[in-house]
Amino acid sequence: MRKTAALPGTICVSDERRGRTATPHVIHGVEDDAELQKVWSWLSARPLPVQLTRAVDDAVKYVLDGARTGRFDLLSPDVDSDERASVGTKLQYRVLNQLGLYKEPPLDTRILEIPVELKATIRSNWMIPTEGQCEVSLLIQVDVVRRRHRAFLMRVHRVWLNEGANKDGKRGIAADALAKYALPLFDWTSLPPEPLIRLTTAQLGVVFAPRVGQTSRLASLFGFLPDTVIPRSSIETVCFGNKDPMRRARQAKDAVLAVSGLEVLVGTWRADRLRAKALGFDLGDDAWVAVSPATAHERVDLAPSQLEIEWDPQTT
Template sequence: MKVYEHIRALDPDGNRFASVLRDTIDQLLNGEATGRYDWKTLFKTEKTHAGTLVEINLQREFKFDDGADVADGQHPMDYRIRGIDVDCKFSQDFGGWMIPPEAMGYICLLVWADDYKSRWSAGLFRVREEWLNAGSNRDKKLTVKAEHRKNKILWLWHEAELPQNVLLHLPDSTRKEILIEGSRKGQRRVIELFRRVQNRRIGRGAIRTAAQQLDYMARLREGDGRARTVLREEGIVIAGPYSKHQAIARQIGAEVPQRGEFVSFRVAEAKPHHGNHPRVELGGRYWVLAEPSDLKETAPRLPKVTSEVEA
């Protein structure tokens, strides 16, 4: 199918698609202004708006053309991909896609994401009456019959890994230690986030929620009292989604940050007791991932990234 081949060519491993879904959920949570990190805290109207945002953000990412008006002009399709009109439908409940009768005979891009399971799927479905449950709602929208969700949907990706909402998946006690209550505590919260959540990929959404400030990335950079400088004194470095930082994380055996992500990890200068542990040279010395028994020592600076362009 042309649409399948085109999307897979644009995004062979699904990382771009997954990033759009992660960013869209974070956009809805709006942690920077609200401090929210849990889908359940969204208002009903916000959840309803999720489908529209997914549709818009996918089009921005992949630059799909606008679709045509079909069914005698009654229904505007979302995209035109390789000359084929496609409707985009999102649901946070697998199988909950609401398909309008006007899309009958056309292709729908069905998208699902679950922040609690950290999983997502996207597939192409040719709308046929015999594969649908009759619409019982006011606008007669239809859903795909359960028995056809596997054999009639051409899955681009199925049950793929959604970049994790770190704050959502932390133990409650750890989360409380990070999300310190009170105004003007954004810097402290960001420092605690990277101090207590090490060797895990932390997305920008979590940083925004911790900082609750417009200039949230400034809380992360080098500078007096800022996260990289404070934590470096404890032996903790923060790698970002930049090729130089990714190479260091990979070489030392740490989790590698992807687009829009950061990873903190504690290092120690390589000593005989570290044996053949993976190591990396920084500042003329060799460093390994610190063991719990290693004493804290000031970590080296990671290479400066010109203009902070993400890999």
């Protein structure tokens, strides 16, 4: 049965736990909760979607460990349910790092001296521990199927949690309470794409072929994904377990040009990075792209004189 959220003004008492006496308290409305509003203002003043996107993407890649395992998709049968669930745990410290915060008791961190719980889930709900009841919580939800995430800020009062608890005493947030009393920090935001997911089964067989050299397999990768920005992590995943994959990728440039007519550009090289930018590709510092002749022809080439416009600290 769907639980109806208790209204502001209701008395709430958290579950008992060791070391803390549960004290009855009155629920305040979202607008009247001074601590909640202070934390909300602090978070809203930051580029939170960008920061949390980096944190989530890094946590996912850490769990997959592509450079050692060759895995690139959390939904793969090679990734067990416990590993998928660990994304939330790995995410906590990455969020702290992105926001410039520290691990501080009594909860996960403090914002403006206000204790804040950090909770992340890859499921449809968050499981709130007893110590997080009636406290301000930053709630992050990761949709691994659609590769996106969103975040809320909420004081998760006990009366706004479901009655059923798991063996650790954690309770989920009632849907009605989330809808009424959670402050959305940002709506569904896409995670960086993983280009390897776009490959067909046959193409994956070629790119990950056993007993075939890295250079040959990387040349196939670029050929299968023209005009696609490929991050360094994807190249490391293709070459998992091998040494110096970036060197092998650079060695594949000539082969790709000869076989497929594609111009491979490398983000770590300034001239390549600028040319890619002129062609509409953002390589950052370490991504790659194999540009098709059609794309190079359609877009204006970067004149040599323009290469001196952008200052690069690596050249000074």
